Amino acid sequence: MSQDTTTRPADASHADGHAALGHVVPVPLLFGVLGILLVLTFATVAITWFDLGSLNLVAALGIAVVKATFVLLYFMHLRWDKPFNAVVIVSSLVLVMLFVGFAMIDSIAYQPDVIPGYSPAMGQ
Amino acid sequence: MSTHGPVKQVATYGGGPQVAGDNYLNHSRGIASWIFTLDHKRIGVLYLGSILSAFFLGGMFALLVRTELLFPGKTLMDPDRYNQAFTLHGAIMVFLFIIPGIPAALGNVILPLMLGAKDVAFPRLNLASWWLWIIGAAIALSSIIIGAVDTGWTFYTPYSTSTGTAVIAITTGVFVLGFSSIFTGLNFIVTIHKLRPKGMGWFRMPLFVWALYSTAIMQVLATPVLGITLMLLIAERAMGVGIFDPALGGDPTLYQHFFWFYSHPAVYIMIVPAMGVISELMSIYSRKHIFGYRFIAFSSVAIALFSFLVWGHHMFTSMSPLANMLFSALTYSVSIPSAIKIFNWLATMYKGSIRLNAAMLYALAFIFLFTIGGLTGLFLATLAVDIHLHDTYFIVAHFHYVMFGGTVIAFLGGLHHWWPKITGKMYEEKWAALAFWLIFVGFNVTFFTQFVIGSRGMPRRYYDYPERFATGHFISSLGSYVMAVGFFVSLFCFVQSLYRGRTAPANPWGGNSLEWHTQSPPPHNNFDETPLADDPYDFSQWKQASPAAGYVKVGR
Numbered sequence: 001m002s003q004d005t006t007t008r009p010a011d012a013s014h015a016d017g018h019a020a021l022g023h024v025v026p027v028p029l030l031f032g033v034l035g036i037l038l039v040l041t042f043a044t045v046a047i048t049w050f051d052l053g054s055l056n057l058v059a060a061l062g063i064a065v066v067k068a069t070f071v072l073l074y075f076m077h078l079r080w081d082k083p084f085n086a087v088v089i090v091s092s093l094v095l096v097m098l099f100v101g102f103a104m105i106d107s108i109a110y111q112p113d114v115i116p117g118y119s120p121a122m123g124q
Numbered sequence: 125m126s127t128h129g130p131v132k133q134v135a136t137y138g139g140g141p142q143v144a145g146d147n148y149l150n151h152s153r154g155i156a157s158w159i160f161t162l163d164h165k166r167i168g169v170l171y172l173g174s175i176l177s178a179f180f181l182g183g184m185f186a187l188l189v190r191t192e193l194l195f196p197g198k199t200l201m202d203p204d205r206y207n208q209a210f211t212l213h214g215a216i217m218v219f220l221f222i223i224p225g226i227p228a229a230l231g232n233v234i235l236p237l238m239l240g241a242k243d244v245a246f247p248r249l250n251l252a253s254w255w256l257w258i259i260g261a262a263i264a265l266s267s268i269i270i271g272a273v274d275t276g277w278t279f280y281t282p283y284s285t286s287t288g289t290a291v292i293a294i295t296t297g298v299f300v301l302g303f304s305s306i307f308t309g310l311n312f313i314v315t316i317h318k319l320r321p322k323g324m325g326w327f328r329m330p331l332f333v334w335a336l337y338s339t340a341i342m343q344v345l346a347t348p349v350l351g352i353t354l355m356l357l358i359a360e361r362a363m364g365v366g367i368f369d370p371a372l373g374g375d376p377t378l379y380q381h382f383f384w385f386y387s388h389p390a391v392y393i394m395i396v397p398a399m400g401v402i403s404e405l406m407s408i409y410s411r412k413h414i415f416g417y418r419f420i421a422f423s424s425v426a427i428a429l430f431s432f433l434v435w436g437h438h439m440f441t442s443m444s445p446l447a448n449m450l451f452s453a454l455t456y457s458v459s460i461p462s463a464i465k466i467f468n469w470l471a472t473m474y475k476g477s478i479r480l481n482a483a484m485l486y487a488l489a490f491i492f493l494f495t496i497g498g499l500t501g502l503f504l505a506t507l508a509v510d511i512h513l514h515d516t517y518f519i520v521a522h523f524h525y526v527m528f529g530g531t532v533i534a535f536l537g538g539l540h541h542w543w544p545k546i547t548g549k550m551y552e553e554k555w556a557a558l559a560f561w562l563i564f565v566g567f568n569v570t571f572f573t574q575f576v577i578g579s580r581g582m583p584r585r586y587y588d589y590p591e592r593f594a595t596g597h598f599i600s601s602l603g604s605y606v607m608a609v610g611f612f613v614s615l616f617c618f619v620q621s622l623y624r625g626r627t628a629p630a631n632p633w634g635g636n637s638l639e640w641h642t643q644s645p646p647p648h649n650n651f652d653e654t655p656l657a658d659d660p661y662d663f664s665q666w667k668q669a670s671p672a673a674g675y676v677k678v679g680r
Binding site for chain 2: 092095098099102103105106107109110114
């Protein structure tokens with residue numbers, strides 16, 4: 001059944017049929033992925049025992065990205081979905097990068113003008 | 125072209141007497157049959173009633189604001205009440221009225237009909253969306269009792285984290301309203317992908333459907349960011365997490381980035397469905413095939429994409445010069461797809477057989493007012509000029525020309541256009557036209573004056589003003605009263621139509637999109653047989669039998 005949904009030619013002209021049940025992921029695979037996620041969680045903690053300087057952040061976020069990818073592929077069934085759904089998720093990530101990227105460009109550019117710790121209206 | 129099998133059967137609806145008895149309005153009775161209905165048409169009517177109530181409330185706050193500004197000094201209320209009045213006017217109009225306005229009210233009724241479908245893809249999600257609107261509205265409006273918010277509708281930090289008013293209540297309400305909007309968008313995307321009838325490829329869809337599709341993409345992609353923003357604001361206020369507080373390593377400008385990353389697409393969530401309505405009206409009332417179909421369709425999508433790239437133009441005075449330059453350049457690019465639409469509509473009218481009824485008057489007013497709104501945006505996108513104009517009445521006038529002159533006018537046009545389909549009643553053209561002229565003249569008197577006083581330096585949101593702005597403010601307030609009278613005439617016109625209006629034929633205007641292929645008002649299941657889609661802008665097969673019988677289908 002999973003093969004059907006992945007190999008069926010895309011029909012762009014009008015609505016196509018929809019399987020009554022979604023793809024069923026085998027339970028051992030789900031637990032396998034759970035195991036990987038738990039191991040990676042320990043890895044996130046373990047990596048804080050070493051001082052890698054600014055690389056600590058990169059390592060933590062790198063592990064988080066790998067974990068998120070596993071969740072998307074297996075728990076959210078993206079591996080068996082139509083490629084269109086992957087396009088949707090990737091384009092939403094592009095939007096996140098766009099948002100964070102522009103905000104960072106702005107924030108870095110005005111940093112020289114910021115008075116450290118100065119906030120007239122806040123922090124009563 | 126397409127085969128004519130099912131069309132023949134449909135033609136009896138188009139021209140003949142009404143199918144006796146059953147329609148969606150009288151299909152079942154009792155309040156529960158309405159507020160728990162899964163029928164998209166009833167949900168659309170519920171939304172229509174809800175958003176019009178919100179519009180009335182927001183309008184009352186607008187009149188309070190304009191009355192306070194009628195003369196210099198105190199006229200009606202003290203400065204704190206004034207701050208609350210303009211905040212509530214903005215928040216109610218944006219979150220409760222304009223954003224759900226066209227998609228949730230008109231779109232809900234018309235979209236499945238245009239697709240020849242029996243309902244939207246997820247009717248329960250649709251009902252949940254309306255209930256979330258009600259719950260969100262109740263939470264947001266409870267802030268009026270707890271302590272009406274005085275931050276302006278944008279809830280900018282640092283003021284919103286330090287004011288004593290009920291910021292958490294109203295933002296929680298807006299958070300819930302966001303989910304209502306996401307549900308509608310999600311539902312429409314799936315509906316348009318999955319429920320199109322035979323014969324309706326992507327480029328046979330009515331342009332209103334294209335517009336709703338583009339809108340739905342923005343609703344689904346942008347609204348979660350509003351949720352995140354408001355959650356962060358609530359966390360900042362309740363727990364002092366320090367995301368936006370520089371004393372704790374935060375950055376207040378970050379709030380503006382977050383807020384406008386949603387709220388700029390939200391501007392297009394308001395205007396794109398309005399443009400979809402105008403595409404329908406222009407073609408039908410010019411009795412001419414829409415000009416440049418693909419360009420109009422793709423420009424909706426282009427606007428949706430561009431909408432995510434221009435949020436910085438709301439914060440030119442708080443950003444770095446580098447980001448300002450990038451956003452200024454990107455902002456100019458949005459004018460291209462908007463202009464494509466305007467020129468295609470004008471070309472549609474060229475040599476058309478134009479019918480100047482109320483709906484078309486609104487459509488023409490849209491072009492006039494939206495063009496003024498759009499072109500004054502160019503001044504604001506120009507960095508050097510924006511330094512002078514930002515936070516003045518010039519910008520108040522600019523966005524009212526876009527949001528009111530664009531979206532609300534198109535909403536009214538669409539409401540007049542589909543009113544016979546929704547209610548099964550015709551309205552009196554003379555009352556509708558009178559209301560139109562009052563609204564149109566009142567609007568221009570109110571807001572064109574504000575361009576003038578704004579460019580001369582009158583700041584927005586100020587309680588008081590020097591003598592030299594007194595005449596401008598006085599004229600502007602008078603205009604708002606004329607507009608208010610216009611809306612009451614319009615209300616009278618619609619109420620009168622419900623009680624006294626003559627029965628509407630299936631196709632009073634001669635449209636060819638599928639909603640005109642069923643009776644007015646449509647039966648509970650919309651179509652007995654799924655109709656076959658045809659070119660929605662080919663009107664050659666419809667001829668007017670008589671004004672009372674509307675248009676009937678004739679052989680070609």
